[in-house]
Amino acid sequence: MREFAALCGVSLSTVSRVLSHSREEAEVSKKTYDRIRAKAAEVGFKVNYYAQVLHSRNSNCLGFLVGSRMPLLTEPLLHGLTRSLNLRQKHFALHFGDDAPEKEADAFDRMVAYNAETVFYIPSFQKGGNYSTRHIRRILEKYPEYPPVITLYGGTDIPGFHQVGFRDYETGKQAALRQLACGCRKFGVIALLYSNLMHREMIRGYRRTLLENGVPARNIKECFVGYEETPADAFETFRDAEGLWFSHYVLLLHCARRLLDRTGDGKRLHIDCLCGTETEILYHQLQPQPRSGDMPDDFLHWFGSLMIYKFRVEDIGAKAAEIALQLFRQNAANVPRFSPIELTPELFR
Template sequence: MITIKEVSELAKVSQSTVSRTLNGHASVKEKNRQKVFAAIEQLGYTPNAFAQALASSRSNSIGMLVGSLDGPFYGPLMHQAENTARENNRYLIVTSGQEQRSRELDSIRFLQSKRVDAMILHTDKLSDGELIEVVRNNPTTLILNRYIPEIAQHCLSFDNEQGGYLATQYLLNQGHTRIATITGQSSKIDSRERLRGYQRALQESNIEYDQNLIIEGRFDHSGNHEAVLKLLKRNTGATAVFCQNDAIALALYDVCYEQGIKVGQDLSIIGFDNDTYSQHIRPSLTTVNFPIAEMGKLSVDWVLGMLNTQPQPDSKPLVPELVIRDSVCALT
C-alpha cells in the first residue's frame, strides 16, 4: 500500500505539505501542489479518508435526521441531498427519528458521535428550545421545514400555511363553499400550519369554520381509508376536499372509486406535495407543489456555506405553488 511518506519522497516535499495539499490548503505553493499531484498519479496513491479527517479535523461527512427512511417526501429529499453532498466530495449519513422524541434525540447524539462536519435536522418532536440548544452547541446545523426566529439563519423552511391557503382559495374561487379537509397528524407542525391556511381562506370569504368538516388522517398511508370513510359517513354536504398531502388524496380516490363517486365531477379533490404519481392518476390531481428535491439540494449547499464561513442565504421560507390539473370542477 502506497503511503503519504512515499508520495513526499517522490515529490521531494515534506509529509505535511502533502497533507495540506490533499486537504486543499491555500498556503501550499502552486509548484509544490503540482509536484504532489504528479507523484500521486505516478504512484497511484489513494488518500486514507480517516487519516485525512484526523489531519483536517473534518470527517467530510454531513449528518441528516429525517422522520422516516421511505415515502414520497423523504425519499427525494435524501436522494438530492446525497447527490449534492457527493458532488462536493462529502458523504451523507442519514438516520431516522421515526416520529419519537427519544429517537430524534438519540439520532442527534449518534451523528455527533460520528463527528460529522454539519447536521441537517428534520424534526417534529423536539421543541424550539431544544433545537436552539442543539444549534448553539453545533453551529453548523440547519433545521429543515421549520422556522425558529431565534436561529433564523439556521432554518430552511417552507410556507405551509400559504400552501393551505392557496389550495382552499382555489376551491373557493371555483364556487365551492362546503370544503372539507383531511389533515395529517395533528402532532406535526406541517398539519397545523396547513390547517391555519385553510381557516384563513375561509375567514376571508366570510365562511364559518365547521369542525364537522375536519378529519385527522396521516401523512403516511396508514389509516387514511378509515379517515375518508369517517368523513363521508358524516354526510356534511361537502363538494370538495382539501387533502393535506397526496397520499391522503390517493386514499380518497380509492374510496371514491369503490363507492361510485366520480372525482372531478361529483367531488373535487385537491392535494399537497405534488408527488410523482399525482400527475399520472386519473383524473390527474390538482395539488400544491412542495419543492422537496430543491430543499434537499439547498440544505447541503447551506451547510457547506456554513463550513466555509460564506454569507448565508436569506431565511425566507420556500414558496408553494398551485399545480392545476383535472380533479377540481367549477360549480355553477
Template sequence: MGTVRGGRLKIREVARLAGVSVGTVSNVINHPERVSDGLRRRVESVLEESGFSPDPTARALSLGRSSMIGVVFFDISNPFFAEAAHQLSRLFENLGCSMVLAETDQVAEIESRVLRNMERVGVDAVIVCSTGACWDDLSRLRDRGVPVVLMAQRSERPGFPSVGINDYDGMRKVAGHLWGRGLRRFSFVNEPVQATQHKDRWRGFSDEIVARGMRVEDVDVQWASGPTWDGGYEVARHVMSRPSALWPDAFVCLNDHLAMGVSKAVTDAGLTVGRDVCVSGFDDVPYASVLGVPLTTIRQPIAGICEYIAREIGDFLNGEGAVSGRTFDAELIVRQSA
C-alpha cells in the first residue's frame, strides 16, 4: 500500500488509499460505531500506516464542538482556585475534553478580553468566577449556545447557572460562632474587587452582628491590597501597629489566603493566634487544617462543586439537556484559630 509523504495527509487521500468514500473515513474518525468492523479496520490500517492526523478545526466543525472547556479564575495562586483547576482538569480529561485556563487578577478588562478570545476559539462551555462587570461578554457566549457556569458565586442574572455554597449563610455562621465566644471587636478584612460572593459574605457578617445588637459602624473594615497572603499580612501589620487597646478580638477574613497572611502578622507581633487574637477564613483550602494554628473557616466542598459542574457539562455535550446550578450548604469548620 502506498503512502503520502510531506505535509498533512488529506482525508480524501485516506479514502482513496482505503478504497472507501470520504464519508466512511469521516465516520471512522468521528462515529466509528456507524461503520462495519471490516471497513473500520481497513480505514484504521491506512490511518495508522500513513500517520494521519485529522485537522482539528475541520473536525470541530463537523462535530459542532471543539472539546475545549474554558475556565476563567481570579487568581491561580489562591489555593482554592489552584485546587479547583486541578480537579476540573482531571474531570474534563475523563470526558475527553481539554481545559483552557485563564487568570484575570480580578481586572474586568482582562476578563472581557479572555472571554472574547474563548468565544473566538470556540470553547464548548465556560466556567467563570466573574468580576460582575462583563455581562455583555458572558451573554454573547450564552446566546451562541455556549453554557456559562458561575463557580463559587451567586448569579445576579437569569440564564446563568451558578454552582457553589451560600456565601451569605456561611459568613453568618462565622459571625455567630465568634459572637458565641464572647468576641466583640472585629477587624473585617475585605477584598478590593467586590464580586457577588464578596458582597454576600460581608452582608452575611453584618446582618448577623446587627441581629445580635451590634452596630455595623463598630466593625473595623480593612481593605486589603489584594485577595492574597501579602494583602492579609499588610492589613494585619497595619492594625497591630496601633496601641494594644485598639487591637481587635478577631480578624474576620474574606478568604483563607488572606487569613494565612493575617495569622503570620499576628505571630510576628509576638501574639498567639486563637489565644490573644482570633482569625477566621473562608474556603477551607487543602492546607488550612495543617497550619501552625489550624484555621477556623467555612468549607467550600471543592471536589463536590467541580464534580457537579463537570457532570452537568458532560450531560450537555451529550445532548442531555441544559446545565443547571446548585447551591451547597455552607459548613462551619471550627479549629484552634478561632
C-alpha cells in the first residue's frame, strides 16, 4: 500500500480510505477518488483484507452459524437481517453445524478467531431430555473477549448471549390455560425427538401450568417422535386425550391421520401449536385429506379447536439486525439481553 500511495502521489491514509470506503465516506474529492480507483484497476492493486483485519482488529465480518439445516427458517431470517443492516462494508460468513456439536464448536471457534463483529446464531437441535451447550462454552473459555452473540431462534442458556425469541414458558402456559377453559381433563405433549431449548421451555410451561391447576401427572402423556422413526403405536397413549400441545404445526400435519385413528373423534380434541407464516402456503399443500365426506374439507376445522401461535420468521431476522446495530453504536451492557417477538394467536373451530 505504501508503494501504491507513492505511485499515486497521496498519503497512505488517503489510499486506505479510497479503497476501503464509498465515495461519500472516503472524505476526498471525486477527482482524487476516481483517479486512485482507476490507478488501482490499472496496476491490479487490491487492499489485503486479512492485513486490514490484523491491523484494525475490525473484520467488518458478521458470522452466521446455523446449528441445524433448516432452509425454510434460514432464508427468511437472512432476508430480515440483510434488509435491515447496512451491508456495504460488511461481509457474511455463513457456517452450518449440521446438528453435530464438534462442527458447531469449530464454526464458533473460527468466527471468534477472525474477529467477527457479531455472531448470529441458530442453535442446533439435540436428541433426548438434556440439552447441552458445553461444546460452545469450551470455545468461549479460550477467548476472554468474544464478539456479541445473538441467538435468532431456539434460545440459549449462556448468560452473555443476546436472544431474539418468543416468551416460551408463557406460550406453553397460555396453551394449557386455554385447554383447561375448554373443559379438557386429559392432556398430551407431542414433540419432535430432536428439539432446542425453546421447544423444551414451551413444554415445561404447558406441563407445569396443568399440574398447578390440579391435573394429575398421570393425565399428562408425552410422546417424542421423529419423522422417520415413529413407532406405529406411538399415539395409542393419546386414545383418551382431549388437550394436546404440538411443538410445531408441521408435526401436527405429520401425525394427524394416525392420531385421529387412535382417538376416533377429532371434535373432542383441543390443540395448540406454533407456526411461521412464511411457510403457511407450503403447509397448506401438506394438509391431510378427509377419508369421509362426513368430515370438513378444511383440515384446520377437523378438531374441537385448533390454536396456532403465528410469527413472521423475517421479523426475527429484522429484530436481530436492530440489536446488532445497537451493539455497534453503544456498549453491549446497555443493550437488553432478551428481545421478544410477539406471537399472534389464531383460533380455528
